[in-house]
Amino acid sequence: VEPISLGLALAGVLTGYISYPRLYCLFAECCSQKRSLSREALQKDLDSKLFGQHLAKKVILNAVSGFISNPKPKKPLTLSLHGWTGTGKNFVSKIIAENIYEGGLNSDYVHLFVATLHFPHISNITLYKARAEFWNPSWMMLGLGFLCGGDQLQSWIRGNVSACARSIFIFDEMDKMHAGLIDAIKPYLDYYDNLDGVSYQKAIFIFLSNAGAERITDVALDFWRNGKQREEIKLRDMEPALVLVVLTSLANWSLPSAILARSPRLRGFWHSSLIDRNLIDYFVPFLPLEYKHLKMCIRVEMRARGYEVDEDIVSRVAEEMTFFPKEERVFSDKGCKTVFTKLDYYYDD
Ligand SMILES: Nc1ncnc2c1ncn2[C@@H]1O[C@H](COP(=O)(O)OP(=O)(O)OP(=O)(O)O)[C@@H](O)[C@H]1O
Numbered sequence: 001v002e003p004i005s006l007g008l009a010l011a012g013v014l015t016g017y018i019s020y021p022r023l024y025c026l027f028a029e030c031c032s033q034k035r036s037l038s039r040e041a042l043q044k045d046l047d048s049k050l051f052g053q054h055l056a057k058k059v060i061l062n063a064v065s066g067f068i069s070n071p072k073p074k075k076p077l078t079l080s081l082h083g084w085t086g087t088g089k090n091f092v093s094k095i096i097a098e099n100i101y102e103g104g105l106n107s108d109y110v111h112l113f114v115a116t117l118h119f120p121h122i123s124n125i126t127l128y129k130a131r132a133e134f135w136n137p138s139w140m141m142l143g144l145g146f147l148c149g150g151d152q153l154q155s156w157i158r159g160n161v162s163a164c165a166r167s168i169f170i171f172d173e174m175d176k177m178h179a180g181l182i183d184a185i186k187p188y189l190d191y192y193d194n195l196d197g198v199s200y201q202k203a204i205f206i207f208l209s210n211a212g213a214e215r216i217t218d219v220a221l222d223f224w225r226n227g228k229q230r231e232e233i234k235l236r237d238m239e240p241a242l243v244l245v246v247l248t249s250l251a252n253w254s255l256p257s258a259i260l261a262r263s264p265r266l267r268g269f270w271h272s273s274l275i276d277r278n279l280i281d282y283f284v285p286f287l288p289l290e291y292k293h294l295k296m297c298i299r300v301e302m303r304a305r306g307y308e309v310d311e312d313i314v315s316r317v318a319e320e321m322t323f324f325p326k327e328e329r330v331f332s333d334k335g336c337k338t339v340f341t342k343l344d345y346y347y348d349d
Pocket of ligand 1: 049051053085088092289336
């Protein structure tokens with residue numbers, strides 16, 4: 001082999017080797033290839049897609065873009081989203097995921113847990129938490145290999161973060177999650193440089209719950225009754241409301257774990273153990289949605305289905321929803337959640 005060709009071949013192999021990850025990432029999703037989150041793009045998405053949530057928009061935009069642009073965060077970002085059903089908590093998590101990973105919720109680096117689906121049996125708490133030779137057919141059907149194989153929740157989180165430091169974990173129905181499992185994830189939310197050789201400081205944990213929804217609604221209703229715009233509601237107006245939920249949690253947290261285990265009702269009060277250690281960075285209130293917001297959701301759905309917006313149908317669908325309080329009918333009791341199925345009735349061709 002002549003020396004020049006050999007040299008060229010070697011150089012080719014070397015360059016290929018050095019740029020292999022980049023080459024590989026052309027064809028597959030890579031952790032390192034996450035989108036460099038653009039504050040402007042996130043803002044645009046939130047402004048155009050999320051209705052009636054001026055507080056959530058502001059907190060999430062600042063929290064997420066600030067965290068991502070920090071090369072050395074001291075702890076993972078932990079967001080706790082609270083509010084009435086159908087007000088956009090899951091929806092916003094999706095927007096965050098899409099702004100960080102091309103695949104959004106389908107990305108290998110974004111993990112969604114639903115407490116009642118993935119951890120349904122309170123009596124199995126030690127099995128979820130600790131290593132066990134445990135097999136549950138319903139989980140198998142759900143494809144949750146990490147639990148079925150007997151691996152523990154902790155080592156699963158550790159595995160995912162070792163594979164990709166910027167992993168996103170979304171825990172839905174957090175208020176229904178058992179305290180023991182919250183204990184299990186607690187160390188990963190803390191200010192440790194690393195735990196057993198893994199650093200969790202770049203990970204993002206998003207907790208969703210309906211806890212505090214009544215208090216948030218009371219504040220929104222007060223504003224409405226006093227003739228004030230909901231956009232005038234400030235975060236500080238909401239804080240006492242959420243603090244009250246926290247205080248309730250502290251009261252319940254002092255109950256022995258055996259009692260908590262036997263009383264699923266008490267499981268809802270999950271915050272205290274995270275709050276008293278300052279592990280939650282932001283509490284994000286989601287306001288209950290009004291009639292005009294439902295109409296906005298319906299229009300979006302009509303366009304998404306390829307229909308011209310028909311204002312008559314928009315109003316009829318919105319009118320079919322139920323509102324509370326009974327006399328004033330201000331807020332939708334299901335948020336935007338069921339408007340889409342109601343729309344089917346008008347387009348069943
Ligand atoms: N504020 C909003 N702006 C725009 N669309 C919304 C909003 N809230 C809800 N939606 C629409 O309704 C759907 C259902 O809402 P979502 O699942 O986010 O509610 P949620 O707050 O997570 O409810 P739950 O507490 O029951 O889980 C969303 O996928 C979205 O299409």
